[in-house]
Amino acid sequence: MPKLKIEDLDRISQQQKRSMSLREGAGRVRITVHMGTCGISAGARKIMAEVLRCLEKSKATDVVVTTTGCAGLCSREPMITVEVRDQAPVKYVDLDEKKTSRIFEEHVLKGTVVKDYALAVGSEQTL
Amino acid sequence: MLTDEAKLNEIIEHWKRDSSYLIEMLQDVQAHYRYIPHPLARRLAEELDVPVNRIFHIATFYKGFTLEPRGKFPIAVCTGTACHVKGGTRILENILRDLGVEREGQVSADGLFSVESVRCVGCCGLAPVVTVGGDVYGQTSSVKISRILERVRKAEQAH
Amino acid sequence: MSVNTDTARPEEQISPRVGGYRMHLMLCAGTACVASNSYRIKEALEREIKKHGLANEIAVVMTGCNGFCAQGPVMVVQPDEIFYQHLTEKDIPHLVEEHMLKGRPVPALMYTPPAGKAAIPKMSEIGFFKKQRLLALRNRGLLDPESIDEYIARDGYRALAKVLTEMTPEQVVQEMIASGLRGRGGGGFPTGIKWKTCREAPGEPKFVVCNADEGDPGAYMDRSIIEGDPHSVLEGMAIAAYAIGSSRGYVYIRHEYPLALQRLEKAIADARAFCLLGKNIFERGFDFDVKIHRGAGAFVCGESTALMASMEGRPGEPRAKYIHTVEHGLWDLPTNLNNVETYANVPPIILRGAKWFAGIGTGDVSENPWGGSKGTKVFSLVGKVHNTGLVEVPMGITLREIVFDIGGGMMKGRKFKAVQTGGPSGGVIPEELLDLPVDFDQLTRVGSMMGSGGMIVMDDTDCMVDIARYFIDFLIGESCGKCLPCREGLTQINAILNDICNGTALEGSIELLEELANTVKECSLCALGGSAPNPVLSTLRYFRSEYEAHVKEKRCPAGVCKALITYSIDPAKCTGCLVCKRNCPQDAIAGDKKVVHTIDADKCIKCGICRDVCAFDAVIVR
Structure with a gap:
């Protein structure tokens, strides 16, 4: 191990940041993959893998990926919801890996909603 | 293994024969033999050229040392303040009775256990705490410990 | 003595630290949680994660002490900060499937406050964590201490x-x-x-x-x-x-x-x-x-x-x-x-x-520089409060906030009696001073001290004379013996306290105790001796009547001092379940199934086991 210089602190921080930022709160964008039984059987696992692959490739540190249960629209699975901070969440339906990658590129990274795959903007009202 | 001089030499050499590490050496002896055997204390004094009474002064001053052998599974009952208010001292009395021994440090007739009180294991959030053979049991009670001891006895008999 | 981690703990590095995980399971590996089997939980988690093919998505990270030790083993799921407690190996398959795979947190494994009904999912919303401010513990639960x-x-x-x-x-x-x-x-x-x-x-x-x-x-x-x-x-x-x-x-x-x-x-x-x-x-x-x-x-x-x-x-x-x-x-x-x-x-x-x-x-x-107390202080909040563990709070917070807001109040609904701070050199603080802001000078002013931060909460079943005796007994064992006031003075203080607890103290013992305690305080060589009488002086200051009850009425109001108490069974509460009878080491309990039990006072050694095992709170100590 060569002697650590002050600049190296930044380098190590940066390397760790992506993994550590997960522990520090919500992030700028939150991607939720719907993983109910229906979602999984429709291929949600592949979508999840693709989301994680895109995330890894982009080296983004402010994106949080979570799962949730069935969204109640089983016929349109697999689905994801993309929620940019302070904006209404967008639900995407009938996904495959290619579509997922495009959503990641355009909506998650650049902030433009991909209208072609979007089901709706906003969520149903809850309590 | 009682007067395993090779082991003692290894310990002395590890601390580079520096008598300011006497406490560390005694800790290694204690860790290996589970007590400080008299012959080894004398050998240590000779090797380091320090008076033997200094060794015994240290060995009796610090609570981490004992001059008599302990049981195969030493039991430590925490009697730190948090454990005291949650009945640690009562647990100690009940274990002494359970083992049929008169005092702390005495080995039970089957050679398996000895019990002593320690001041704070540092798990106060789990009080009362008892350790048996190094395993920590938190939020425990006299009845639970008595079951644990019974389990150890059975396992030893089965051997 | 050692915490046995050798067997439970594989040598390999905890988890590969490459990015790409979507979830971190921050599992506590402090001594208390290790004692509650957190390394077995780790293995179970990893096994289940692998089974569901999530190994590339979810990392298990072993952290330092989370502080909420009584609830161990505890785990915080990030990024959502979901707090799980009292985990056992058999909870894990369900937990991983529901939360880690399907994204549905499991309320049954979350914290429920003493008075509340609903579980609280988020760590920062639990009372125990909410009022804390972390400076010294700034990285608590957020990093792997070995990295x-x-x-x-x-x-x-x-x-x-x-x-x-x-x-x-x-x-x-x-x-x-x-x-x-x-x-x-x-x-x-x-x-x-x-x-x-x-x-x-x-x-x-x-x-x-x-x-x-x-x-x-x-x-x-x-x-x-x-x-x-x-x-x-x-x-x-x-x-x-x-x-x-x-x-x-x-x-x-x-x-x-x-x-x-x-x-x-x-x-x-x-x-x-x-x-x-x-x-x-x-x-x-x-x-x-x-x-x-x-x-x-x-x-x-x-x-x-x-x-x-x-x-x-x-x-x-x-x-x-x-x-x-x-x-x-x-x-x-x-x-x-x-x-x-x-x-x-x-x-x-x-x-x-x-x-x-x-x-x-x-x-x-x-x-x-002595003009105030700045920053925060870490306390180990333990004893008879609902939430025990390690807390870091800003200086100036009141004892009431610590005991009731963070600590969640008294266990088993009992009455608060005192909080002991400062360890063997400190003192007790009674209920009337609960609104005292906690800092170096305030604690000293009321006869206790900050000490290293032990805060032991006591209820009405804790005897203040016994507590004083406990600390003096501790200090006798720890006194180095070099100077006379500490070595001999503490022994004599202990003798008087023993007499008081045994009901054999004469009139005037309390005054003698006070005089002796002040002498030891004045004349000892080092801080250990100089502060050793504090537990006696502070309990006398706030709970003198309890000492008097022991001396004059031969009575221990808290029901602790063995010589002054008897065990009996409340016929109104006893269901005749035989549990105490079976566990009594002296065969001192009589009674049959569904027949109210009784304790033979001559055989009873006051070991307290019957009270420990009784599920109906039917054993009375007077």
């Missing part, structure tokens, strides 16, 4: 870089003085002043020593800091060394803390590998290295001169205090001794500035 990279990612070693590049040693000392940081080991001496004196003391080399010989029974904050964030202590020590002009550091650590020792050793090795310890750190011509000294178990070694005697390989006997250790310490050379928590506070003060730190807490330190 120096993670420490660096949380601004680790940046304060050291800052002092080496931007500050002169004098500026560092000034910054510490301005911050108002006072020693967290109990004395409350201003840290900056100590550093200044040591810096100016003649003699070379100088030493920087960290006191991790946490001897106070009922306190474990230092163990937790070393286990959870060992680099913060090393960084604080390195900054102290730079300020003082030292290149040699020692950590004096209790041998009863095997896990802390192991993590500290790893941290030192990693810091050396990165040249954050060693020669020419950050190529600024500053050398500093740290060695570990294991303590052998002696409370008196918390006293600075005794600690240094012990480090020199001698019995830990204190010497007269007019020769200060900052000038004549280890091997008679200038030595700066601070406690673990004090050092852990140093890096954030350097990074964020003295002003920021002095903005937290009580009083004003701009003119006088």
Whole structure:
């Protein structure tokens, strides 16, 4: 191990940041993959893998990926919801890996909603 | 293994024969033999050229040392303040009775256990705490410990 | 004695630290949670995660002590901060499937407040965590204590870089003085002043020593800091060394803390590998290295001169205090001794500035370093409160907030009686002072002290005479025996207390006790003896009537002192379940199934087992 210089602190921080930022709160964008039984059987696992692959490739540190249960629209699975901070969440339906990658590129990274795959903007009202 | 001089030499050499590490050496002896055997204390004094009474002064001053052998599974009952208010001292009395021994440090007739009180294991959030053979049991009670001891006895008999 | 981690713990590195995980399971690996089997939980989690093919998505990270020890093993799921408690191996398959795979958190494994009905999912919304402010514990539960990279990612070693590049040693000392940081080991001496004196003391080399010989029974904050964030202590020590002009550091650590020792050793090795310890750190011509000294178990070694005697390989006997250790310490050379928590506070003060730190807490330190208590204090909140564990709160918070808001109130709905602070050198604080703001000076004013931060909450079943006797008995065992007032005085105090507890004390015993206690306080050589009578004096101050009940009425109102109590069974509550009868070691309990039991007072040895096992609260102690 060569002697650590002050600049190296930044380098190590940066390397760790992506993994550590997960522990520090919500992030700028939150991607939720719907993983109910229906979602999984429709291929949600592949979508999840693709989301994680895109995330890894982009080296983004402010994106949080979570799962949730069935969204109640089983016929349109697999689905994801993309929620940019302070904006209404967008639900995407009938996904495959290619579509997922495009959503990641355009909506998650650049902030433009991909209208072609979007089901709706906003969520149903809850309590 | 009682007067395993090779082991003692290894310990002395590890601390580079520096008598300011006497406490560390005694800790290694204690860790290996589970007590400080008299012959080894004398050998240590000779090797380091320090008076033997200094060794015994240290060995009796610090609570981490004992001059008599302990049981195969030493039991430590925490009697730190948090454990005291949650009945640690009562647990100690009940274990002494359970083992049929008169005092702390005495080995039970089957050679398996000895019990002593320690001041704070540092798990106060789990009080009362008892350790048996190094395993920590938190939020425990006299009845639970008595079951644990019974389990150890059975396992030893089965051997 | 050791925490048995060898068998449960595979040698491999915890988890590969590449990015790409979507979820981190922060599982507590503090001593308490390890005792509650957290390493088995880890294995079960990894097994289930693998089974569901989630190994590339979810990482299990072992962290230092989370603080909420009574609920262990505890785990926080990030990024959503979902808090799970009391995990057992059999919960894990369901938990992983529901939460980790399908994203549905499991309320049954969450915390439910004592009075509440609904489980609270988020850690920050649980009362225990909500009022805390983390400075010394800033990395608690957020990093793997065995990873120096993670420490660096949380601004680790940046304060050291800052002092080496931007500050002169004098500026560092000034910054510490301005911050108002006072020693967290109990004395409350201003840290900056100590550093200044040591810096100016003649003699070379100088030493920087960290006191991790946490001897106070009922306190474990230092163990937790070393286990959870060992680099913060090393960084604080390195900054102290730079300020003082030292290149040699020692950590004096209790041998009863095997896990802390192991993590500290790893941290030192990693810091050396990165040249954050060693020669020419950050190529600024500053050398500093740290060695570990294991303590052998002696409370008196918390006293600075005794600690240094012990480090020199001698019995830990204190010497007269007019020769200060900052000038004549280890091997008679200038030595700066601070406690673990004090050092852990140093890096954030350097990074964020003295002003920021002095903005937290009580009083004003701009003119006088003793003028207030700044920053936060870590307490081990234990005893008869609902939520026991480790808490860090801003100075000036009231005892009521700590006991009732953070602690969640008294266990089993019992009545609050007192809180004991300051360990064996401290005292008890009664209910009428619950609104007291907690800081160094307020606690001293009411006859207790800050101490290292033990806070033991007691209810109406705790006898104050017994508590006093407990501490005196502890101190007799720990008194080094060098000076007479402490050695003989404590023995005599103990004899009187025993008489009181046994109901054999004569009229006038209380006055005699008081006189003797004051004599020991005045005449002892070191701080141990000088403060040893505090538990007696403070219980007398607030609970004198309880002493009088023992002496005059031969009665122990709290039902603790064996000679003065009897056990009986409440026929109205007893269901005749036979449990107490079966567990009684003396066959002193009579009764049949569904027939009310009775205790034979002649056979009863008052061991208390019947009360422990009774599910109906039917055993009465009077």
